[in-house]
Amino acid sequence: MKTVPPMDAPAQEGMPFEDIDTPALIVDLDAFERNLSRMAEAIKDQPVRLRAHAKTHKSPVITKKQMELGAIGACCQKVSEAEVLIRNGVANVLVSNEVIGLQKLARLAALTKDAEWIGLCIDSELGLKQASEAAANAGVTLNALVEIDVGAGRCGVAPGEAALQLATLISDDPHLNFTGLQAYHGSAQHIRDHGERKAAIDETIEMTRATVDLLRENGLECEIVGGAGTGTFEMEAASGVYNELQAGSYIFMDADYARNHSEGGGPFDMFEHALFVLTGVMSRPEANKAVVDAGHKAASIDSGMPEPFSMTGMRYERPSDEHGVLFIEGSNKPPELGEKVLLVPGHCDPTVNLHDWYVCVRGLHGENPVVEEIWPVSARGAYF
């Protein structure tokens, strides 16, 4: 297989913060570690396990830190992400997504030999047939969850009878092991108002509960009932129905989740911003404008603009490929040419996917911040 040389890292371990080149993806290690601990603390008395989502961070290093604090493994969206996780010592991985195509499924089946537990989601008879064929070809059994659409309107069969029908087919298949339900309401994570978010998840929980009950009445026990994200995990955790949480963003917290908070409470009461894009001022064409060196290729804008951290009267706008413009409002002091600015990403996951390296800083907001570690974004670009 051909290889592409990776990019160099924009920093080295031991380096003072001020020497980091820009743009760079920064982890505030102190805030990150507090976020990890707070999640572990928040669910320790609940009847749920954490299967933290690796699509957020794409880093086996981070999955292992989550597992040290009690997570049972990882979930991810793609087979190639699972390959990276397993190759780097994460032994329990759920692909929380449909996998269609014998090429991908053969790769997934092959992974079972190096892992303790591998699972995938199914929402069609074709998906079932292909997964069964791939498992048979590899001489293994694949764990399969039925995905139900609990409000997100994306993948999944309808809760209730349709789920029972598919679960029965899986259960009857000699190469598949029916393991439970995937019941994630993605779009509910970003409903701004806490009451509306709660109402949406209440419906999700009831659909899931009814389906679990229907399956049980038909002799099918759900070993896993999985779902939940950072915006709603406390609700699913307290439901008595879900037993696995798939939250991911809590480790970093992005500007979009912060907007949930400001408009009605949410996970931001518990977690802090721990991920930043460090950018440098490269042009100061006008008194109220600073052009920085981070654009579309350093920070995603699919969930809104990145926001300058802890700098009032300044907003990031008009990104192009390699530029962004900081507009300075009123008489606020603009950053000088060459000065470095921390941006809170609008959306963590696709922003992380633009970078090859995490530059992990100790004491980021203190007097002498230093680069403590550099972690590879090992599964960056793992999309198939």
Added chain:
Amino acid sequence: MKTVPPMDAPAQEGMPFEDIDTPALIVDLDAFERNLSRMAEAIKDQPVRLRAHAKTHKSPVITKKQMELGAIGACCQKVSEAEVLIRNGVANVLVSNEVIGLQKLARLAALTKDAEWIGLCIDSELGLKQASEAAANAGVTLNALVEIDVGAGRCGVAPGEAALQLATLISDDPHLNFTGLQAYHGSAQHIRDHGERKAAIDETIEMTRATVDLLRENGLECEIVGGAGTGTFEMEAASGVYNELQAGSYIFMDADYARNHSEGGGPFDMFEHALFVLTGVMSRPEANKAVVDAGHKAASIDSGMPEPFSMTGMRYERPSDEHGVLFIEGSNKPPELGEKVLLVPGHCDPTVNLHDWYVCVRGLHGENPVVEEIWPVSARGAYF
């Protein structure tokens, strides 16, 4: 330096098109080669050189194909892109952007030893001082263009006196060689109406012409007057003022440029779509919906959604990290589970930057399309 293993390619050379795994970044080689030739043809009788922009493709392979048809070299936005180009045999590279910071400038200065010609843009006295210092430290001379703001409202000093002042300082510096003007109007490329676009560039040309004249009156000749993109290059080419064109997107043509065409004419009269994201249908939850496996991590949405190619009554919407939804209008036939669909990216440059490999297909729209070559996106992630 630590390294990250790159992702495998989703295809192999010689493979039939139908075996390509998804998502994949596809080049229609036939259309791509026609686009290259049409640009060469379009400017062959004009007093301008093509310095094609490598930020679009991030591929030395493609720069070399452009140079075989007459391009004099490449421009790029970042020092790290220049490093990749020069390391792979492209000897003439302009960083068409400001470079601030002694780390970056030391790397740029070091490149002069392996290249025939290296240049950068300057729009501040600090930028000048730093470039001079880096050149002096490396014992080399750096070619420097003054960037002027010709309407884009991003980087650059004002045309006229401010440009003269900075050009004079560069010209007087023992470690810098004043080479000319960078005068690119980025936002004009995407003005939908041809007449409005022309009016904007007419102003740009006049500002540039006046600045070139002012410099000449003061003894400063512009060896390079550079700018222009795919949306306006014919205007700058015919101006008699510009002598270097920096168009990039013409090789691929994205959905955003296609929207220029539909709203009043433009480069789409000359160039064809040659870049696609191939995506597979992974869920068919409803009759009018097909969920595909390409989301934010396979196609950028900063300039609008990707568009299903040559499929009427279908639109791509609601992307999430690894999913997109094709909505089928009316009685149009939806693609089946497992079927593969070509998407035209909304914006080429940040889409290419999400991928590690170009899968280059011969006869894409014919009966037996085949993977002819696989090219690395060598400068993907090269943002500093």
